[in-house]
Amino acid sequence: MTAEDKRAEIDRRFDETFAVFDERMRKEQETISQERAGREGSAGGSGGEGAAGDDTEGGGGANGDGSGGETKEAAGEGSDTGAGASGTGGEGGQGGDVAAGSGTQGGGGGVGGGAKGGGGPRDVPADIPDGRDDDIVARQLREAAMKETDPELRERLWEEYRKYKQSTQ
Amino acid sequence: MLGAAGCVVQDERPMAPVVAQKATAEIPAAELLDVGVRMFDPNIPQDVAEQEKRRIYPDVRKAESRYMPVLLRDTLESTGQWGQVRVLPAENSGSDVNIGARIIESDGSVLKLAVTVTDATGRTWLRKDYEALADTRAYKDVPVKPRDPFDNVYATIANDLLAARNELTREQRVQVHQVANLRFASELAPYAFRPYLAHDAKRDTYAIARLPAEDDPVVQRMDRVHERDYALIDTLNEHYTNFGESIDDAYGNWRKYSHEELAAEDEAKRKAMARGLLGAAAIIGGVVAGQNTNSSAGSAAATAAVIGGIYAFKSGLDMRSEIKMHGESLKQLGSSFQNEVQPSVVDIEGRTLELKGSAEQQYAEWRRLLRELYENETGLPATTAEVTQPAAGKR
Numbered sequence: 001m002t003a004e005d006k007r008a009e010i011d012r013r014f015d016e017t018f019a020v021f022d023e024r025m026r027k028e029q030e031t032i033s034q035e036r037a038g039r040e041g042s043a044g045g046s047g048g049e050g051a052a053g054d055d056t057e058g059g060g061g062a063n064g065d066g067s068g069g070e071t072k073e074a075a076g077e078g079s080d081t082g083a084g085a086s087g088t089g090g091e092g093g094q095g096g097d098v099a100a101g102s103g104t105q106g107g108g109g110g111v112g113g114g115a116k117g118g119g120g121p122r123d124v125p126a127d128i129p130d131g132r133d134d135d136i137v138a139r140q141l142r143e144a145a146m147k148e149t150d151p152e153l154r155e156r157l158w159e160e161y162r163k164y165k166q167s168t169q
Numbered sequence: 170m171l172g173a174a175g176c177v178v179q180d181e182r183p184m185a186p187v188v189a190q191k192a193t194a195e196i197p198a199a200e201l202l203d204v205g206v207r208m209f210d211p212n213i214p215q216d217v218a219e220q221e222k223r224r225i226y227p228d229v230r231k232a233e234s235r236y237m238p239v240l241l242r243d244t245l246e247s248t249g250q251w252g253q254v255r256v257l258p259a260e261n262s263g264s265d266v267n268i269g270a271r272i273i274e275s276d277g278s279v280l281k282l283a284v285t286v287t288d289a290t291g292r293t294w295l296r297k298d299y300e301a302l303a304d305t306r307a308y309k310d311v312p313v314k315p316r317d318p319f320d321n322v323y324a325t326i327a328n329d330l331l332a333a334r335n336e337l338t339r340e341q342r343v344q345v346h347q348v349a350n351l352r353f354a355s356e357l358a359p360y361a362f363r364p365y366l367a368h369d370a371k372r373d374t375y376a377i378a379r380l381p382a383e384d385d386p387v388v389q390r391m392d393r394v395h396e397r398d399y400a401l402i403d404t405l406n407e408h409y410t411n412f413g414e415s416i417d418d419a420y421g422n423w424r425k426y427s428h429e430e431l432a433a434e435d436e437a438k439r440k441a442m443a444r445g446l447l448g449a450a451a452i453i454g455g456v457v458a459g460q461n462t463n464s465s466a467g468s469a470a471a472t473a474a475v476i477g478g479i480y481a482f483k484s485g486l487d488m489r490s491e492i493k494m495h496g497e498s499l500k501q502l503g504s505s506f507q508n509e510v511q512p513s514v515v516d517i518e519g520r521t522l523e524l525k526g527s528a529e530q531q532y533a534e535w536r537r538l539l540r541e542l543y544e545n546e547t548g549l550p551a552t553t554a555e556v557t558q559p560a561a562g563k564r
Binding site (some may be wrong): 006007011013016017021022025028029032033035099126135149153163164 | 276386390393396397400401407408411414415440470473474476477478480487524527531534535537538542545546
């Protein structure tokens with residue numbers, strides 16, 4: 001066999017293996033394209049899911065248990081049960097302004113203006129004086145009450161503040 | 170090295186988008202550099218306790234190590250500044266420019282990557298940490314798919330890469346491409362191509378000793394093999410793209426909810442600390458006041474202060490249970506997404522191995538044919554020892 005013949009023989013085997021390889025890649029890419037088309041089809045079919053933005057979509061969305069809905073309902077009562085939801089409620093359970101919430105997340109609800117909780121943490125009840133003559137104890141009670149987001153605890157702190165202010169007058 | 174530093178892409182949230190700089194003029198073909206973005210290093214600690222402590226979910230990290238390179242590839246492609254941009258298997262280093270990255274932190278709120286960029290000659294372009302807070306606009310529920318929350322990281326890397334490339338002369342860019350081709354060839358047929366490369370083993374750099382003749386029969390067949398190697402990588406890229414698309418929604422949700430939980434946890438921690446301090450101050454103040462007063466008013470004040478302090482303490486304790494709850498939620502989120510993504514990770518790993526394994530048989534045959542061709546053309550034995558037998562798609 002001459003060198004020319006040998007080169008032709010090698011080229012023939014190159015061509016054969018290239019053809020096998022190319023066919024393998026072609027089939028693989030075909031499979032990938034089909035998978036992509038299938039996924040895009042199914043994605044299109046389920047489009048709009050979650051767009052309603054209703055209460056049940058919140059924190060539970062991540063866990064698939066729909067528990068975010070409970071968070072929102074509880075929020076209307078100024079309860080702290082937002083913490084009990086398994087999702088992402090954050091502070092959404094407090095404050096109770098359902099309308100202010102994003103409607104898409106348990107944690108979206110505002111912390112101000114609860115239906116029952118007596119206002120947000122920075123709100124001062126109407127009967128509380130302006131605090132200009134507060135001593136250090138009164139000031140600490142006032143600040144603790146103003147920062148408190150738990151409505152029940154906040155009210156008790158204000159009550160302590162009232163008692164203390166009366167005792168010092 | 171062209172650049173080495175840390176970079177914090179830190180902004181207000183939502184933040185101003187960083188735009189990857191696009192080409193404004195056509196780049197000559199000889200200067201167009203191909204870029205390979207290797208699978209990121211998922212950086213998963215071996216110790217399970219450490220994984221839990223750092224909230225690292227192995228399959229989530231494995232998914233991210235394949236998902237993020239696709240985003241970086243797409244960003245680079247969109248600029249028109251480069252030749253082919255491909256995602257490569259982790260061990261691959263066969264492109265003109267090779268990008269590797271280690272995931273330092275990724276939790277939906279923060280992304281931190283340690284990025285290294287080298288070229289085929291062994292020159293280091295970048296060694297830099299990139300860190301950014303999530304762009305919270307990406308977490309809004311909008312009809313149109315928003316930017317990735319960490320798009321700024323990818324755009325910043327793209328811009329840094331461009332700046333590094335612009336520091337090279339035209340000749341250097343051309344040489345990078347030539348060296349990449351010769352390194353590919355010399356790994357498959359070292360006896361034929363190694364003499365064309367000058368390798369500085371100490372610095373692990375490569376330069377061109379001389380160029381082979383274009384009409385060399387071995388060179389011509391090698392080019393055809395190289396085309397197949399590109400085809401293999403392109404097919405793998407299709408898999409990676411598919412994988413990214415398949416987990417996109419679930420991964421987006423995980424990051425979004427994780428971000429929210431982390432924010433809520435931080436807030437709860439801040440409050441717990443503040444209330445604890447306040448309570449302590451009030452109790453101490455009350456006790457001291459009680460000791461220093463004889464009046465009933467003073468005594469009442471002291472009592473009130475102590476009670477107020479106890480309430481603040483109790484409130485702080487309540488916050489701690491909330492912190493714990495957020496921690497549990499994060500754990501649930503991570504586990505849930507991990508379970509969801511695990512089959513996709515196993516699938517892509519399996520397919521990659523299968524495809525590479527299948528191609529490996531072809532590569533072995535091509536190595537044999539190249540050797541035969543070389544001996545036939547030169548009349549010399551192919552004596553140079555093949556130090557390594559690169560796997561298919563590895564180069």
